Amino acid sequence: MERDIFLIGAGQTQFGERWNASLRNLMEEAITAALDDAPCTSLDVDIVVVSNMLAERVNSQAHLGALAASILPHHPPALRVESACASGAVALHTACSLLESGRAQNVLVVGVEKMTDTPSDEIAAALMGAADAEKDAPSGITFPGLFGLIAERYMHEYGLTREELSYVSTRHHERALKNPYAQFRKSVTSDQVSASPLVADPIRLLDCSPITDGAAACLLSTSCESSLKISASQLTSDTTSIADRTSITSFPATKDAAERAFEEATIQRSDVSVIELHDCFSIAALLSLEDLGFAEPGQGIELYKNPPADLQINGSGGLKACGHPVGATGIKQLIEVGRQLKQQKEQWGLAHNFGGAGVTCGVHILEHSIA
Amino acid sequence: MERDIFLIGAGQTQFGERWNASLRNLMEEAITAALDDAPCTSLDVDIVVVSNMLAERVNSQAHLGALAASILPHHPPALRVESACASGAVALHTACSLLESGRAQNVLVVGVEKMTDTPSDEIAAALMGAADAEKDAPSGITFPGLFGLIAERYMHEYGLTREELSYVSTRHHERALKNPYAQFRKSVTSDQVSASPLVADPIRLLDCSPITDGAAACLLSTSCESSLKISASQLTSDTTSIADRTSITSFPATKDAAERAFEEATIQRSDVSVIELHDCFSIAALLSLEDLGFAEPGQGIELYKNPPADLQINGSGGLKACGHPVGATGIKQLIEVGRQLKQQKEQWGLAHNFGGAGVTCGVHILEHSIA
Numbered sequence: 100m101e102r103d104i105f106l107i108g109a110g111q112t113q114f115g116e117r118w119n120a121s122l123r124n125l126m127e128e129a130i131t132a133a134l135d136d137a138p139c140t141s142l143d144v145d146i147v148v149v150s151n152m153l154a155e156r157v158n159s160q161a162h163l164g165a166l167a168a169s170i171l172p173h174h175p176p177a178l179r180v181e182s183a184c185a186s187g188a189v190a191l192h193t194a195c196s197l198l199e200s201g202r203a204q205n206v207l208v209v210g211v212e213k214m215t216d217t218p219s220d221e222i223a224a225a226l227m228g229a230a231d232a233e234k235d236a237p238s239g240i241t242f243p244g245l246f247g248l249i250a251e252r253y254m255h256e257y258g259l260t261r262e263e264l265s266y267v268s269t270r271h272h273e274r275a276l277k278n279p280y281a282q283f284r285k286s287v288t289s290d291q292v293s294a295s296p297l298v299a300d301p302i303r304l305l306d307c308s309p310i311t312d313g314a315a316a317c318l319l320s321t322s323c324e325s326s327l328k329i330s331a332s333q334l335t336s337d338t339t340s341i342a343d344r345t346s347i348t349s350f351p352a353t354k355d356a357a358e359r360a361f362e363e364a365t366i367q368r369s370d371v372s373v374i375e376l377h378d379c380f381s382i383a384a385l386l387s388l389e390d391l392g393f394a395e396p397g398q399g400i401e402l403y404k405n406p407p408a409d410l411q412i413n414g415s416g417g418l419k420a421c422g423h424p425v426g427a428t429g430i431k432q433l434i435e436v437g438r439q440l441k442q443q444k445e446q447w448g449l450a451h452n453f454g455g456a457g458v459t460c461g462v463h464i465l466e467h468s469i470a
Numbered sequence: 471m472e473r474d475i476f477l478i479g480a481g482q483t484q485f486g487e488r489w490n491a492s493l494r495n496l497m498e499e500a501i502t503a504a505l506d507d508a509p510c511t512s513l514d515v516d517i518v519v520v521s522n523m524l525a526e527r528v529n530s531q532a533h534l535g536a537l538a539a540s541i542l543p544h545h546p547p548a549l550r551v552e553s554a555c556a557s558g559a560v561a562l563h564t565a566c567s568l569l570e571s572g573r574a575q576n577v578l579v580v581g582v583e584k585m586t587d588t589p590s591d592e593i594a595a596a597l598m599g600a601a602d603a604e605k606d607a608p609s610g611i612t613f614p615g616l617f618g619l620i621a622e623r624y625m626h627e628y629g630l631t632r633e634e635l636s637y638v639s640t641r642h643h644e645r646a647l648k649n650p651y652a653q654f655r656k657s658v659t660s661d662q663v664s665a666s667p668l669v670a671d672p673i674r675l676l677d678c679s680p681i682t683d684g685a686a687a688c689l690l691s692t693s694c695e696s697s698l699k700i701s702a703s704q705l706t707s708d709t710t711s712i713a714d715r716t717s718i719t720s721f722p723a724t725k726d727a728a729e730r731a732f733e734e735a736t737i738q739r740s741d742v743s744v745i746e747l748h749d750c751f752s753i754a755a756l757l758s759l760e761d762l763g764f765a766e767p768g769q770g771i772e773l774y775k776n777p778p779a780d781l782q783i784n785g786s787g788g789l790k791a792c793g794h795p796v797g798a799t800g801i802k803q804l805i806e807v808g809r810q811l812k813q814q815k816e817q818w819g820l821a822h823n824f825g826g827a828g829v830t831c832g833v834h835i836l837e838h839s840i841a
Contacts, residue, residue, distance in 0.1 A: 101572050121604060146705075154599075155552075156527040159607065161599030162554040165829045168707045169714075176705040177830070178560045181526075181550045183533040189549045193564060199571035201472050228525075228532030233492060236530065334517075334547040336539045343540075458536045459548070 100363070101199040106327040106465065108137025108318035109434035114422035115282040116215045117312035122158055126211050127170050129314035129427075133207070137318045138325075144318070145203035147177035150190035150210035151426035156225045157217040167209050183229030184379060185454030186210065187315075187429015188334065188461020194319050195332040204322040210431070211314040212424035222310055226425075229455040234340040243307060243380070245341065245456050247299035250382040253348045254301065257397030259385070261301060265292035266403045267381035268305050268419050275416025282311055282422030292381075306381040311422035315430040327437045330447075331363035331464035341456045350457025353390035360449070360462040361392075368392050371464075372409060372445035375432035377453045378417040387451055388412070391462075414439045428452060433463055440467035471734070472570040477698040477836065479508025479689035480805035485793035486653040487586045488683035493529055497582050498541050500685035500798075504578070508689045509696075515689070516574035518548035521561035521581035522797035527596045528588040538580050554600030555750060556825030557581065558686075558800015559705070559832020565690050566703040575693040581802070582685040583795035593681055597796075600826040605711040614678060614751070616712065616827050618670035621753040624719045625672065628768030630756070632672060636663035637774045638752035639676045639790050646787025653682055653793030663752075677752040682793035686801040698808045701818075702734035702835035712827045721828025724761035731820070731833040732763075739763050742835075743781060743816035746803035748824045749788040758822055759783070762833075785810045799823060804834055811838035 110132020112125050120128070126149075134141050147167045155161040164177030182189040187210045194206040214222055223241050230236060230245065253259055269289050275281035287305055295305040319329065337352040338344060344351075361368065368391075376391065378384035385399030393410070394402055402412060415421045415435040418428060429452035436448035446467050453460040481503020483496050491499070497520075505512050518538045526532040535548030553560040558581045565577040585593055594612050601607060601616065624630055640660050646652035658676055666676040690700070708723040709715060715722075732739065739762075747762065749755035756770035764781070765773055773783060786792045786806040789799060800823035807819035817838050824831040 123604060152532060153526070155524070155596070158603060159595070159599055160603040161523060161552060161596075162601075162710060162826055162829060164553050164560075165707045165710050165826065166602070169709050169711075174707050174709060177553070177707050178564065178705070179552045180564075181532060181552060182535050182548070189535075193549065193551075193567075196564075196567045196571040196573055199573065200567040201570065202567055224530070225526070225532075228530055230533075231537070232529060232531035233494060334549070336536045336545050336548050338540050338545060339533060339536050340540075455533055455536065458533060 100329065102321045104195055104198050104329045105320050105323060105325040106317055106437050107320045107323045107325045108133045109437060110136055111280055111315035111431055111434065112313050113280050114311050114313035114424060122154055122160055122211055122213045123166060125213060125312065125314035126167050126209050129316035130170055130209055133316035133318050138323050139205060141171045142173055143205045144171055144175050144207045145205050146175055146197055147207045147209065148190045148194045149179040150186040150430060151179055151212060152181055152183055152186050153212060153225050153425060158213050182459040183454030184425050185429060185452050185459040185461050186426045188452035188463065191429060191433060191463055192332045192334045192461055195329060198319060198321045205318060205320045207316065207318055208430055209314060209316040210427035210429060212426045213312050214310045214424065215312050219310060231340040234342055243299040243302050246380040246382055247302040249347050250301050253382060256348055259400060261293055262289060263400050264381055265289040267384050268292045270403050271378065271413055271417040271419040274414050275420030278416050278421055281416045281420055282309055283420045302380055308379050308418035308423035311424040313422060313424035313427050315427045315434060317430060317434050326468045328466045329463060330466045331360040333359040333363060333462050335460045337458050339455060339458050350386060350390050352457050352460035353387060353453060356460040356462040357391045360464050364464040366447055370447045371449050373411050373414065373436050373439045373448035375413055375415060375435050376451040378413060378419050379423065391451060411439060429461060436465050440465065444469055471700065473692045475566055475569050475700045476691050476694060476696045477688055477808050478691045478694045478696045479504045480808060481507055482651055482686035482802055482805065483684050484651050485682050485684035485795060493525055493531055493582055493584045494537060496584060496683065496685040497538050497580050500687035501541055501580055504687035504689050509694050510576060512542045513544055514576045515542055515546050515578045516576050517546055517568055518578045518580065519561045519565045520550040521557040521801060522550055522583060523552055523554055523557050524583060524596050524796060529584050553830040554825030555796050556800065556823050556830040556832050557797045559823035559834065562800060562804060562834055563703045563705045563832055566700060569690060569692045576689060576691045578687065578689055579801055580685060580687040581798035581800060583797045584683045585681045585795065586683050590681060602711040605713055614670040614673050617751040617753055618673040620718050621672050624753055627719055630771060632664055633660060634771045635752055636660040638755050639663045641774050642749065642784055642788040642790040645785050646791030649787050649792055652787045652791055653680055654791045673751055679750050679789035679794035682795040684793060684795035684798050686798045686805060688801055688805050697839045699837045700834060701837045702731035704730040704734060704833050706831045708829050710826060710829050721757055721761050723828050723831035724758060724824060727831040727833040728762045731835050735835040737818055741818045742820050744807050744810045744819035745783050746786060746806050747784060747822040749784060749790050750794065762822060782810060800832060807836050811836065815840055
């Protein structure tokens, strides 16, 4: 990083069905919480970066940068970024660049999505915007279908069983029990996951992250310090269509982003104590662990069957149990990593966020100074 | 600017009805033209910033950053930014930050919109996403309606006549005659404008920028030099709803952006020889000239009735006659300013781009070194 960037304030809304809250209400709630947590006032915000994927289509509201800025008394400059489900990480990367450029000293990053007012078939169609509208969409495939193909191939290549895959959701639900903001604070057994309704073989309902309303915000600063510092911010991309890949059981964009992030932070994988990774479907959690380099290909499941003592994976409950308000997820991941590092008095954490089938990937590494 | 940023390559597609070209085709055409114009290859592109407003909703394609990156052989990191009709200027501002941060040395900025495949009532509804979905949209108002109110009030305050207003479109069409990329290369008389169908009183059809397909791309660099340097990049915002303003005949966001840009470039208004400004409706051209400080309030029309010899306004034909593919407009403005400065051997030019009713504003100043 060209300058030291600190995470000086963080806040989020309850994730779930927030029928009585508008997009503006959700952003306002998260922004207020983040500012309350920070050693500065709203007037110190130099620029606002909003992360959102779907509002234009499902809420008839574009221009969310300005909408967020209008919540602050001085309506500072603002913009919205979108890179499908990776919008959050991309917003954080954009915020880091604005800070490193010297153009801003305090950047407010807000991620928001309001999905539960819209019928699920329309949400599925809108989410398909993350794939290639010319190459993928005409086949009629949806994201559960794409990840169904990936899961099928992964099981074929590595011998993963349906029963093993169900551990992933079981663990995520277990972790969410302790997260007051999580959408689903209830246990599910491995048998329940395996017996849940089939969505796109072999993907079942309890393999899928849900449709969620929610917002998360954080304040990044070069002028104020805190015990949490961003040590790496990396962004990568791959072909939009998975038909253009040589393999569908690994995402090169995640591999590249992780390599670059560890190099930027000058740490080893073994230094990391906390990870929030992108488990849009349970199979994605396994690919992510392997592509990030925390497990060998085909071995990701071991970290779910026998969770290691020195590495907490998706302590928030992940996208599966905490919920997945698309634009908010990447921001939530970073603030969760920070919260868990503080709580556990650990030094290094990593947030991993991707969009499409591993098309855009963002990896951030956070350092907690244990004084 | 923290570093010297040069405009080293520029290209655009024909603007208009491009029924045989997809979003990808349009981007590819503009990117190829920009790279052909630049002293580097596609592999030198470190990151791609895409500007687009409507594709998620009207083309079922989000994730345009990755889509643009997939056109390049090495699919570099990429993101999309959106701030309604100001998306182009916001993408340029984001690109400047990425360059100033040192994270990138060559940024490809691509603006694109594909609008003519969609019925005009759906385009009007999608464009209303630029306004406030809670405060403005429920009234049923559209953008021609909003600018109709603005025009009505402006005429009341300053005594502007319908006949005078018609000069604005007449001049824009006159300029577009020389622009091979313009959507409308035909003259219109002042009488034709005044007699064109009423859209939202007093706004008539020939007061409105059209529905357009098109793309524009440029390559900004800190590692290669050219005769065109970005001397200022400023972004501002205002309340999303005009109901929250004290006046509707002036846009403070434009005033602020202009003040800051002239300060950043350390030049005077009288130094500027070329302007491309945001004339989404003819009345907007007058507000823009006044808010940018080139005319006193109520006097903008004088610069259309008697065009000054030392200041070229919308030499491209403006949004009215060149066309307004929303996400591409801000990029087209900058590359047009560069082209005109070179052609006329002048030193200073300005690009002014706004979104919503003056909600987000971006002003860029370009310096042409006349060796």
